[in-house]
Amino acid sequence: MIDRKKVFSTIESVLERHGATALDTPDFELRETLRGKYGEDDKLIYDLADQGGELYSLRYDLTVPFARYVAMNKLTSFRRYQIAKVHRRFREFYQCDFDIAGLSTRMGPDFEVVKILTELLDELQIGDYEVEEKGLSLETAKKIGTYVTQRGPPRKLLEKLRKEASLLADKSSKEALEDLSILFEALEDLSILFEALEGSNCINRIVFDLSLARGLDYYTGVIFEAVCKGAEEIIRSTGTQVLVSVIADNKLAEAAKLASPLWAANIKTEFLVSKRRTKHFDYARKCGIPWMVIVDKTGLVTLKKIVEGGEEEYKDVPIDSFDNRLLQLFELAE
Incomplete structure (x- = not known):
């Protein structure tokens, strides 16, 4: 509990530094609000017993309740964070969300999410780590086939993908060129992102991993995953000195x-x-x-x-x- 309070306090401090406001949403939502949002994982939602009124379910994550809140209040621009318990896969556990709603600079939210993640991990002093990044949508990943097995330094791998994409464009049919336009747009997004990360002095923590895939029926853009590279350390179970x-x-x-x-x-x-x-x-x-x-x-x-x-x-x-x-x-x- 002591370590949890310290971690939560650090997270809150970093997110508030980036302009986020704390927002709490209910533990349960209307069942119709949650159903159909998680693909195959819909069956993992906990339904509350019917009490003769509205049908409710325990929240599966913090994103859908936030989207419902934004829609109900007609918000056009909002930054929020929430640390709260969610319920899925036969477990109850804490999840932390940082969300940016509204129009933003191209790749701006993606850059800030990665930057925040590196700040958090540095301040929590978890040891050596790297942030794996997959900056291609599922549609784009399908177009480049064998390239999804590649992994390495962001700028170096991006340049390699650009050169090979250009060679493919010279030899491709009209239909293939239409597919390649999606790839070129994605590569430009990544270039903007990596340039920003380089300017913020955290690019050395990033690994470009085209094989990384999570929640393909749910996520539509860039995803990131932090991996602790150090040996496991003892986590103090109390604050006793x-x-x-x-x-x-x-x-x-x-x-x-x-x-x-x-x-x-x-x-x-x-x-x-x-x-x-x-x-x-x-x-x-x-x-x-x-x-x-x-x-x-x-x-x-x-x-x-x-x-x-x-x-x-x-x-x-x-x-x-x-x-x-x-x-x-x-x-x-x-």
Whole structure:
């Protein structure tokens, strides 16, 4: 929950920086509003029981409710974001939408969506990543056949596609030339997009992947997908900064004596009383707690910092001398 709040706060900050306004839509919609919008996935919508009035269903995504809101309110220009739960594929989970409604500069929304995505991933510090981009519609992808297997740096691959498209145009029939005009228009869109991404210093995060395909009966334009390239990292399940570990049984008073001044100093602290030493370290690592205050049976207090692959020992101090100043030395106090 702590990490979720931090992620949501970061997302909201970035989207508001780009002029988006928060908009909430209901958890359920009229069934007729949702039906026929998701192709084969219509069968995955959760219908609410008939109560003798209007028929309702739980929202499948946040896009259709937003479109309904825009139409009902006759909005011609609107930027909004929403982080909320949706229901599909036998699951309930959070989804984040950033939507731009109304007329825009050619490829402007596409550029800004990618730029926002890179800003979010950078600020969330998830590690190394790349954004895969498929800038061709399904119709265009069908026209270029074998080229959809290609993947690489955006500007380089775009130039290659342009050259090969020009060669095809020289040898093609009138019907084929009409098909190629669709391709040339798509390539021009991509050129505008990649030039903007280059100007915003995020082109190095983008990979042009013509094989990327998602929701072909739903999406009609450019789609993007971010892929984390780094190794999986432990996600902290709590915001706890310190674990007070009393290596003994029935020593609650000692845990209380050490934890209380930490709570008073607004340091997020938990305590554990058990004679099983491994239980303390396993719990700290599992929860991603970075510091441990360990009390052994002799009454000596050891401060340890949990690091990858082990722990670092800092200082021993008699329990009677322990106070908040010790933790301030290691930048734990707020």
